[in-house]
Amino acid sequence: TSKAEAAPGVKAVITSADFPEISAADATKGTAPANFQHLSDNLMAREKVLYDGHTVAAVAATSVAAARRAAAMIEVQYEVLPHVLDVDDAMADGAPVLHEDMRTAGVDPKPETASNVAKRVQFAVGDCAAGFEAADVVLERDYKTQPVHQGYIEPHAAVADATETGQTTIWSSSQGHFMVRQFCAGLLEMNVADIRVTPAEIGGGFGAKTTVWLEPYAVLLSRKAQRPVKMTMNRDEVFRGTGPTSGSSMRVRIGATRDGRITAAEGEFRFQAGAYPGSPVHLACMCAFTPYNIENVDLVGYDVVTNRPKAAAYRAPGAPIGAFAVESALDELATELGLDPLELRSRNAAKQGTRTPYGPTLGVVGYEETVAAARAHPHLQAPLGPNQGRGIASGFWFNVGGETSCAVSVLEDGTVMVNSGTPDIGGSRASLCMMAAEVLEIDVDQVRAAIPDTSSLGFNRHTGGSRVTFAAGMMVVDSTNDVVQQLRERAALLWDIDVEAVEWRDGAAHPAGENAGTFEPLTLKDIAAKTPDTGGPINARKSANVQAPGAAFATHIVDVEVDAQTGAVKILRYTAIQDAGRAIHPSYVEGQMQGGVAQGIGWALNEEYIYDVNGRLENPSFLDYRMPVASDLPMIDTVIIEVPNPTHPFGVRGVGEVPIVPPMAAIANAIENAIGIRLNELPMSPPRVLAALDAQRSAA
Numbered sequence: 082t083s084k085a086e087a088a089p090g091v092k093a094v095i096t097s098a099d100f101p102e103i104s105a106a107d108a109t110k111g112t113a114p115a116n117f118q119h120l121s122d123n124l125m126a127r128e129k130v131l132y133d134g135h136t137v138a139a140v141a142a143t144s145v146a147a148a149r150r151a152a153a154m155i156e157v158q159y160e161v162l163p164h165v166l167d168v169d170d171a172m173a174d175g176a177p178v179l180h181e182d183m184r185t186a187g188v189d190p191k192p193e194t195a196s197n198v199a200k201r202v203q204f205a206v207g208d209c210a211a212g213f214e215a216a217d218v219v220l221e222r223d224y225k226t227q228p229v230h231q232g233y234i235e236p237h238a239a240v241a242d243a244t245e246t247g248q249t250t251i252w253s254s255s256q257g258h259f260m261v262r263q264f265c266a267g268l269l270e271m272n273v274a275d276i277r278v279t280p281a282e283i284g285g286g287f288g289a290k291t292t293v294w295l296e297p298y299a300v301l302l303s304r305k306a307q308r309p310v311k312m313t314m315n316r317d318e319v320f321r322g323t324g325p326t327s328g329s330s331m332r333v334r335i336g337a338t339r340d341g342r343i344t345a346a347e348g349e350f351r352f353q354a355g356a357y358p359g360s361p362v363h364l365a366c367m368c369a370f371t372p373y374n375i376e377n378v379d380l381v382g383y384d385v386v387t388n389r390p391k392a393a394a395y396r397a398p399g400a401p402i403g404a405f406a407v408e409s410a411l412d413e414l415a416t417e418l419g420l421d422p423l424e425l426r427s428r429n430a431a432k433q434g435t436r437t438p439y440g441p442t443l444g445v446v447g448y449e450e451t452v453a454a455a456r457a458h459p460h461l462q463a464p465l466g467p468n469q470g471r472g473i474a475s476g477f478w479f480n481v482g483g484e485t486s487c488a489v490s491v492l493e494d495g496t497v498m499v500n501s502g503t504p505d506i507g508g509s510r511a512s513l514c515m516m517a518a519e520v521l522e523i524d525v526d527q528v529r530a531a532i533p534d535t536s537s538l539g540f541n542r543h544t545g546g547s548r549v550t551f552a553a554g555m556m557v558v559d560s561t562n563d564v565v566q567q568l569r570e571r572a573a574l575l576w577d578i579d580v581e582a583v584e585w586r587d588g589a590a591h592p593a594g595e596n597a598g599t600f601e602p603l604t605l606k607d608i609a610a611k612t613p614d615t616g617g618p619i620n621a622r623k624s625a626n627v628q629a630p631g632a633a634f635a636t637h638i639v640d641v642e643v644d645a646q647t648g649a650v651k652i653l654r655y656t657a658i659q660d661a662g663r664a665i666h667p668s669y670v671e672g673q674m675q676g677g678v679a680q681g682i683g684w685a686l687n688e689e690y691i692y693d694v695n696g697r698l699e700n701p702s703f704l705d706y707r708m709p710v711a712s713d714l715p716m717i718d719t720v721i722i723e724v725p726n727p728t729h730p731f732g733v734r735g736v737g738e739v740p741i742v743p744p745m746a747a748i749a750n751a752i753e754n755a756i757g758i759r760l761n762e763l764p765m766s767p768p769r770v771l772a773a774l775d776a777q778r779s780a781a
Contacts, residue, residue, distance in 0.1 A: 084154040085140055090147030093305035094155075095298065096138045097125040101270045105182075110267045115292070117267045119357040123391045124268070124297055130159065131179060131356035132388045133697045134321025141302040141310045164388040164696045168353045169330045171197040171387045179356060179386045199358035200384040204366050204439045212345025212377030216336025220414045223332050224406040225762040226745075227689035228325040228353060231395045232680060232708050235284020236319045241299035242309040247275050249300055254281040256290040256504055257543025262535045264293045265300060279534040280504050287680070288394030291543050294323055320701035324393025325690060327352040327360040331406040333369075341420050341428045345377040346370050350403060352384060355391035360384045361399030367439040368742070369403035371477040372448055372634060373429040378438040388696050394545060396677060397478045397738035401684065401745060405763065408474035408746030413759065422473050422750070426636075427452050431477075447660030447724030448634035451475070454720050455636045460656045468643045469653065470755025475636045476742025480735035481546035482627035486539035487556035489517060489564050490620035495606030497521065497564075499530040500622075501553045502541030507737055508669035509549040513557045515665055516731060520561040523588040523605065539624040547735025550665060551726075552627035558730045563621035571615045572603045631726030631734035635659040637678070637743040641751040648771030650686055650752060656718040657743075662726040662734030674740045675717040681744025683709045687764050 082094045100121050108118035126135045138155050142148035163177035170176055178195050185192050187201040213219055239253035249271070255261050258278040266273045283290065295312040303310040314322070334347040348369050352360035362382035370378050415425040430449045436442050455461070455473060465471060488500040499513050510530035518525040542548070565585045572590030573580040582597035583590050589602035612618060640653040657674045664670040687707040691699045700706045725732025745763060753759045758773045 082138060082155050084156070085151040088147065088151040088154060090143040091140060091151045092143065092308065093141040093302045094138060094151070095301045095305065097127045099301050100125055100268065100297070113263050113267055115264060115267065116358070119359070120264070120292070121268050123357050124294070129162070132390055134318070134390055135356065136322060139298045139302060141306050165197070166387055166389060166692055166696060168328060168351045168385050168387060171385050172351065172383065179388065183386070197386045198383050199354060199386055202363045202366060202382045203380065205379045206436065206438055207377030209345045209347055209377045209379045213336045215338070215344045217339045218414065218417050219334065219336040220410055220417060221332065221334040222406070222410050222413065222761060223330070224409065225331070226329045226402050226405060227763060228328040228389065228392070229395070229684050229688040229690070230320065230325045230706060231287040231289040231393070232683070233285030233287060233289060236314040236316060237290070237294045237323065238313040239295040239299045240309060240311045241296065241303045243300050243304040245307065249276045251276065251278045251296055251300065252281055253278065253296050254283045254290065256283065256286045256506060256545055257541070258504065259502060259535055259541045260291065260543040261293055261296050265296055268293070268297050269300060277534055277536050280532050283504055283506055286506055287396045288398060288545055289324060291394050291545050316703065317701045320706065321698055322390060324355060324391050326395035326398065327354065327362070327392045327402065329353065329402045331403070333406045333410045335410055335414055337414055337418060339418065341418055341425050343373060343375050343429045346375050347378070348380045348403070348407065350380070350382040352382065352399070352402070353387045353389060353392065354384050355389045356386060357391045358384050358386060360392050361394065363399070365399035365403035367437070367479065368397070368400035368477050369407045371437050372426070372431050372475045374431050374435045375429065380438055389690070396680065396741045400476065400478055400738070400742045401681065404474065404476045404742045405745040405749065408743065409749050409759070409761065412472070412750040412753070423452055423456050426475055427456070443632060444629070445724060445727055446632050446634060447722050448475070450722045450724055451634055451636040451658045451660055454658045454722055455638055458638065458656060458658070458720065460638045460654060460718070463640070463654070465640065466642070468645055468755055469640060470643070470751045470753065471638065471640050472747045472750030472752070472754055473636065473638050474743035474747035474750060475634065476739050478547060478633050478735070478738040478742060480551065480630035480633055480738070481548045482552045482630045483542035483548055484540050484624070484626050485552040485556050486541050486622065486624040487553055487560055488538060488620060488622035489557060489560040490618065491564060491568070491605060491609050493609055495527070495604065495609040497523070497528045497605070499528060499557055500533050500538060501530060501557070502532070502538040503544045503549045503553050504532055506544050507673055508666060509553065511669065512550045512665040513553060516554050517557050517561045519731070520558055520565060521588060521605070522586060527605070538622070547633065547737040547739070548630060551630045551729055551733045551735050554665070554731065554733055555627055555729060556623045556625060559623040560621040563623070564619060567619045567621070568605070568608055571608050571611065571619070574615050575603065575611060576600050629728035631662055631728060633660060633734055633736065633739040635739045635743055637747045639744070639747045639751050641748060641755055643752060643755045643770065645756070645774060648767035648769070648774060650748070650765060650770060652682055652713070652715055654715055656720065657740055658720040658722060659736065659739060660722045660724050660734070661736045662729070663723055663732030664721050665731060665733060667721060670721055670736050671719045673737045674719045677737070677740025678717050678744055679709055679714055681741045682714065682748065685745040685748040685763060685765055687766050689764050
């Protein structure tokens with residue numbers, strides 16, 4: 082790096098030597114979910130460059146042009162090693178092993194030899210052998226999917242200022258600024274208190290911004306340069322260097338009686354983790370069969386490393402992949418049994434009290450209601466033309482809660498400020514304001530929300546897993562109830578009566594009855610004006626590890642038309658039906674549903690990472706990586722089912738993840754309905770569909 086360091090305008094150059102070396106014994110730190118050894122090695126290559134895009138150095142200079150010129154001066158000597166890209170190839174005997182010290186976890190006894198299988202997971206209930214013995218029909222199918230990008234428009238960006246005092250300030254666009262603080266502290270061996278992170282408005286994340294990418298580089302470069310450093314990825318760097326979701330290879334086996342009762346189900350899920358462990362295969366296992374009440378289930382998952390970027394989260398991580406396999410197989414099973422696909426799902430629908438394959442028993446859920454709404458929807462009665470088909474599929478996401486801190490303050494003029502520590506990626510600020518206004522019984526225009534920096538609130542888990550409106554909403558409601566109590570106490574003080582004699586309604590304090598006295602109501606503005614004389618500012622903050630988020634289910638209907646000459650698939654009509662618990666902001670809920678569908682359509686029909694024989698990515702741009710645009714999509718109809726979640730004061734359950742779960746299977750089912758060809762591999766792109774049509778014509 083000496084030539085780069087001496088280049089004009091260069092202020093700092095870093096390599097893996099500038100990162101603290103983290104041993105396997107120190108890989109886990111505190112409550113952080115990350116393996117810091119893998120995270121560090123993925124950020125900056127050490128002994129091996131494991132994929133196209135694996136960073137080896139970073140340069141800070143006075144201009145982007147100067148930094149690029151200097152980066153080109155860095156000399157790297159490579160020894161080309163065998164590589165493996167496909168998950169099945171990586172599991173095969175004789176496959177190139179990425180990590181010589183990797184032994185498969187979850188296997189007893191622990192293997193003595195290294196392999197690319199990082200972990201084996203299993204979830205099982207009942208007796209599958211007996212279940213299949215009781216079945217009249219047993220169907221077994223294999224499925225394959227490719228890694229896909231989350232499709233956020235804003236690339237990763239960060240600014241860091243590491244001062245001589247040891248205090249570091251970071252500004253970044255992420256799904257969790259507390260996560261950025263926690264991860265940077267763990268990676269760079271800093272005290273958490275020495276880092277302050279200010280969140281920027283986020284231009285899309287969908288799970289991909291729940292980890293750090295540029296922030297540690299910027300901190301180290303700023304520390305060396307002794308000045309602030311700004312870093313922004315270009316699109317090529319985003320595609321090559323950051324994580325898509327996993328590709329997969331799956332096998333599903335389902336048995337049922339002639340009357341449509343599913344007696345047993347098995348699934349084997351093999352997921353690409355990328356260069357380091359951490360695919361969402363366990364989540365796929367948890368979600369795949371959960372929409373159904375099946376007594377005998379056995380699910381096995383394999384987390385497999387390959388020479389690709391380390392996988393990152395993508396909206397309901399793992400669940401859409403597993404649902405593609407299970408919901409496709411269920412449609413074929415319905416055909417075998419002579420049942421309507423929705424009837425098969427209805428006869429086996431999970432409900433309150435159903436034990437899930439991964440352990441917990443479902444609480445109040447609305448899956449049956451989504452199926453019933455689909456069966457009653459006029460979409461199902463609409464006529465279809467030549468080469469047109471209709472498909473349905475269902476999906477599940479368990480939703481999460483987690484560590485959450487919020488604060489509510491009454492300001493000097495009687496307006497209200499809500500502070501939440503979870504970045505807003507889907508309209509959560511508006512929903513939090515609405516809940517606070519509901520408790521205070523005031524107009525929502527009197528409430529504002531902000532996402533302050535990490536020094537202003539207690540720890541918050543990142544925004545993801547459809548948790549924010551549920552978890553932050555609960556903390557805002559609790560904080561606002563505390564504020565209401567304080568307002569009653571201030572009114573009691575001003576009126577010189579007991580607080581029990583004061584009630585809060587219609588946005589004001591009132592005497593609770595005639596015995597309390599005759600006083601004019603005191604509004605928020607009235608009480609706020611008197612706070613210097615009654616005890617000072619009125620505010621409340623609450624923190625909790627919020628639990629029992631309430632599971633989410635959806636059922637989708639889609640119509641497609643297949644061009645028999647080109648293999649192109651056109652989406653004609655789409656209806657998404659989902660249990661939202663209680664839709665706090667219905668138009669935002671609809672937006673979440675429509676966004677998930679749009680992403681699922683892209684995943685189903687076009688999106689994939691394409692590598693050449695040398696392991697280099699061939700389509701690292703939105704020109705060559707084909708995502709849906711407005712002209713590719715119809716208006717996506719939404720039906721919001723409201724089965725309130727009893728664990729939340731307003732009945733909220735998360736809505737952001739589950740809309741992306743059913744689309745791929747629904748579209749595969751629709752294509753089969755249109756042309757009589759079952760496609761078990763994603764994407765179902767024009768070349769793949771056309772090849773299937775040509776094979777069908779040749780066979781005829």
